[in-house]
Amino acid sequence: MKIKSIHIYSNDDRRRDVIFHDGLNVITGRSSTGKSALSDIIEYCMGRSTFNVPEGVIRDHVAWYAVIYRFEGEQVLVAKPAPVLGAQSGSTVMVRRGAVVEAPVSSELAVNDTDDGVVALLTQLLGIPENTTDVPIENSRDSYDANVKHTFYYLFQKQAIVTNKDQLFYRQNEPHQPQAIKDTLPILLGVSGRDKFALESQLRIAQRELRLNAKLVQQAKEAIDNSEERAIGLLSEARAVGILRSVGAGEVAVVDLLRQVLDWQPTPSPEDDGKRVSAIEDDLVGLRERRRETQRRIDGAQQFARRADGFQSEAREQRDRLSSIKALPTNRATGEWQWPFAEANLGMANPIAEALLSELDSLDRELTAVTGERPALEAYLVERQREVVSIGDDIRSKELELASAISASEVIVQMGSRNNAASRVVGRVSLFLENLVPDAELTKLKNEERRLKAKVEGLERKLGADDTESRLLSTLSNISMHMSGYIADLGGEFGQYPARLDLHNLTVVIDRPGRPIYMNRTGGGENHLAYHLAALLALHRFASTYGQPIPRFMLIDQPTQVYFPSERAYAEAGGSIEQTEKDADLEAVRRLFEVLSRFTTQDAPGFQLIVTEHANLRDAWFQATLVEKPWTKPPALVPDDWPDIPFA
Incomplete structure (x- = not known):
């Protein structure tokens, strides 16, 4: 799998093409011309939905991105529209396949697939076998299938990585990615399979x-x-x-x-009419009220009788006192008693005698009236007392009826509780009998x-006989065999000692006698560049030699920056031969590109290296590697006259 070409499309149907060839491809030029974005475009069109193209000219002017990949006997176009405004990813894709595929015109661009389809297709064409990552049995993480996206670690050496002493592979510094590298590299190297x-x-x-x-x-x-x-x-x-x-x-x-x-079976419970208890309680309330009212009437009559008795006693006493006047002398001739102070006797009128006699007559009449009402009052009291007794009997009857109704309700509750308890016991018995072995x-x-x-035990014996671990060690040893040579060719320190790829720590280790030297403990950007390129070139050399399913291309972004005295001097080179010769360590720059060119022609013939640079050499063989004239403004990846992408 190699890159045939990269294409970008404007919003007014124009297209910009960048064509690549086998071997060493160099794109050099000034800063901010779009060189470093090429790897982001390739990755975006290999099934990664995240859109990492930097903000600026490219995002503002490019509507579609496309890459044509070359396989043995087939070519595949993958084109993707730019993410919609505000989005940081896009997963809709146009795929076109054929023996020879050319870049379509803008009017032919139409979505017909997704990133998942692209990943599946490229994985199949690349030849990654059916697989699942080798996760130890005691480990909690899940196994998964290795696919083309797991080759990205070895395809892109971006500017911030190529000389980083703490990071060897692309995305190695992101969460979960180191473990993914360790899980999938043995599969891609043909060491660990599905068996x-x-x-x-x-x-x-x-x-x-x-x-x-x-x-x-x-x-x-x-x-x-x-x-x-x-x-x-x-x-x-x-x-x-x-x-x-x-x-x-x-x-x-x-x-x-x-x-x-x-x-x-549950015992049926008697029916309970709740209204019956309520009706009886209402009747009892009415009867008790009647009894209280009747009792109040009896109390009133008795109080009246007591007052009448008191009046009668007082009236009798008063009459008895007045009757004493009849003890005075009487007229024998007429039989009347004689008032000693009568006028007849005293020779004057007698008003006192008349008043006393009148009072005595009034008392006699009132005593007669009170005595006459007594029988009626006594009859009334007797009737009311009988009524109270009758109401009391009715109350007692209703209370018995209420007690029976309440008792019936309690029986119903008890029956329900008993049935519930019995049901629980039956359930436990059923469970016991079911489990009775x-x-x-x-x-x-x-x-x-x-x-x-x-x-x-049989499966454990088979796994114990598995030689995956020893095969992986053998493969890493074969890869490491060439690393020392590349380090020495690139002028790296400790090139005289054996170097190896440490898959456990994902770094380069120099096995110097006495103690090993890890890459992060070495100094100098030139050394770190040498270790990076040595590890990746050796890995790709092994994969190319033994036909392992890793794409046959790699992008290296600005590797010669370490050979300039400063970042400013490197930026000012801008693809200029004269500026490069003025500021750079020409011997080191030439040595680097000679190693890369030799790799694509001798070590891994046909391998495709794409290098984006600021440096430029006047050597004819180097000029032959240039994909285009040095990018300036213009020309650059995006032409200056392309219209802006509308934001609405």
């Missing part, structure tokens, strides 16, 4: 089945050991809630009785346990 995963998957399943069977065996043993005791306890509970009246003797009898428990079932479970143990 080991299949065995590990079978082992996981067998171990899970063995654990489940062990639980069943343990439960069966406990059930048999405790069955009689538990059965008797359940029978006691059944008797307590009224399901059974007795417990049989012997284990068989106990189990049989428990099976009878399963035939229990006979000896034959326990024997069957033990036989299954022996079978599963044998299966697990």
